[in-house]
Amino acid sequence: MTRSFQYLRPDFPREACEMKAKHGGKAVFWAGGTDLMLQWRRGAVDIDYCIDLSGLDELRQIRSGEDATVIGALATIASLQAHESLGSDFPVLLDMAERFATPQIRNVATVGGNLCHGVPSADCAPPLISLDAEVRILSPEGERTLSLESFFVGPKQTALADDEMLAEISVRRLPPRSVCTFERMARSYVDIALASAACRLTIDEESRISEARIVMGAVAPVPLRSTGAEELLVGIPLVDITEGLLAEVGARAASDTRPISDVRTTAAYRKHLSGVLVKRAVAEAVRRLGE
Amino acid sequence: MTIEVNLRVNGVDHAVEIQPHESLGRVLNGRLGLNGVRISCKEGECGACTVLVDGEAVTSCIMLAVQAGDRDIQTIEGLGTPDDLHPIQQAFVDEHGFQCGFCTPGFVMSSKALLEATPHPDASEIAEGLSGHICRCGTYPNIIRAVQRAAEELGQEATNE
Known part of the structure; x- marks a missing residue:
């Protein structure tokens, strides 16, 4: 192979943004590289400058605070599993991490890399969106915050400008009586999701659903929230959630999807599957809330 | 460059x-x-x-x-030498945890990481821990037995120390 690229290694996040600003569209941030290496070898991305983020230790941390947990963009998937309190505060993230690719990939792949790759099947996206996660974005001039839901713009497209970097993902502590679940279907352990679904339900003191989030992966150009399906659940007492209502919620969510056919499966199957996974995710959340 | x-x-x-x-x-x-x-x-x-x-x-x-x-x-x-195999390597030999052997070094290295984190894994923990490996000869049941045997050996060594 004769192609290669220039290598840059910033010591600080701001320096990384400045390098990106200087070199433009053919410079990439390289985190774990588990997606990027394959894309580059296939010729799917042009890279003149590789900005290796390995030196930015501060973005590798996971900090649990009183009100929120902040996950550095460079935290590996394995570090989610290893963290002392993340799994008890947000069990769904542990659940997701355990089903993310392989142990070797989880040791290297980062949460930020999974999100910035911008693919609709990214496993980190549905659970984090259902938790109302926000992202902190740095640029040479400053920073901004936006919801993770609005971070995704199209297939492999995010809200990041050329000189911007995803620094952190923050998740507020959930209200009491909340449960979040994640369902994922793939051909094998290693394969990316054919479809996935996350559900977060919060109930009030009378055990009525006060908040619902339903987010699907791999069934639209971006990870997709179904507010229509959420509305079917809000205000309903837990005891009144019937098999019929679950089916209706699944069908409503599936009707919002705009899947594609590709090498892995057909659009029709993805649409069907999204309904099944949403139904399962909601049923599991209801079951746990009832415990 | x-x-x-x-x-x-x-x-x-x-x-x-x-x-x-x-x-x-x-x-x-x-x-x-x-x-x-x-x-x-x-x-x-x-x-x-x-x-x-x-x-x-x-x-x-x-x-x-x-x-x-x-x-x-x-x-x-x-890890080991031909004359002095590491207990994980020896267990793969003893349990025939390979056929052609091409995939074996990778399996052994992941087994090492697995056993350091989880010294006494059950069969499903081993399968999960080695889920990032493919053995095209299909010796998976033997590999799982090999890792269980290695865990026993290493546990024994630790007790003797």
Whole structure:
């Protein structure tokens, strides 16, 4: 192979943004590289400058605070599993991490890399969106915050400008009586999701659903929230959630999807599957809330 | 552009000039002659190239070599010798945890990481821990028995120490 690229290694996040600003569209941030290496070898991305983020230790941390947990963009998937309190505060993230690719990939792949790759099947996206996660974005001039839901713009497209970097993902502590679940279907352990679904339900003191989030992966150009399906659940007492209502919620969510056919499966199957996974995710959340 | 990195492999430092895009697996195998690092799928799917970096299993075929600079890299070559196999290697032999042997170094390295984190795994924990490996000869049941046997051996060693 004769192609290669220039290598840059910033010591600080701001320096990384400045390098990106200087070199433009053919410079990439390289985190774990588990997606990027394959894309580059296939010729799917042009890279003149590789900005290796390995030196930015501060973005590798996971900090649990009183009100929120902040996950550095460079935290590996394995570090989610290893963290002392993340799994008890947000069990769904542990659940997701355990089903993310392989142990070797989880040791290297980062949460930020999974999100910035911008693919609709990214496993980190549905659970984090259902938790109302926000992202902190740095640029040479400053920073901004936006919801993770609005971070995704199209297939492999995010809200990041050329000189911007995803620094952190923050998740507020959930209200009491909340449960979040994640369902994922793939051909094998290693394969990316054919479809996935996350559900977060919060109930009030009378055990009525006060908040619902339903987010699907791999069934639209971006990870997709179904507010229509959420509305079917809000205000309903837990005891009144019937098999019929679950089916209706699944069908409503599936009707919002705009899947594609590709090498892995057909659009029709993805649409069907999204309904099944949403139904399962909601049923599991209801079951746990009832415990 | 070439860059110089220090690769500390099995306790020995190697100063190597590499190109930025080169994978760790390619440098270990091609440059340092460690042919126990089996480059196969080149996509991080099959696990044959698995080595340990700071004790964690990684697929070296898709990791930039430069990112492993100044870190502790362990390959199968650093584990045992033909006359003095590591207990995990011996257990793979005793349980016939391979047929052609191509995938074996990767399985052994992941088994090492697994047993360090979980000294007494049950069969499903072993299957999960080795889920990033493919054995095309299909010796999975033997591999699981080999890891269980290695766990017993290593537990025994630890007790005797």
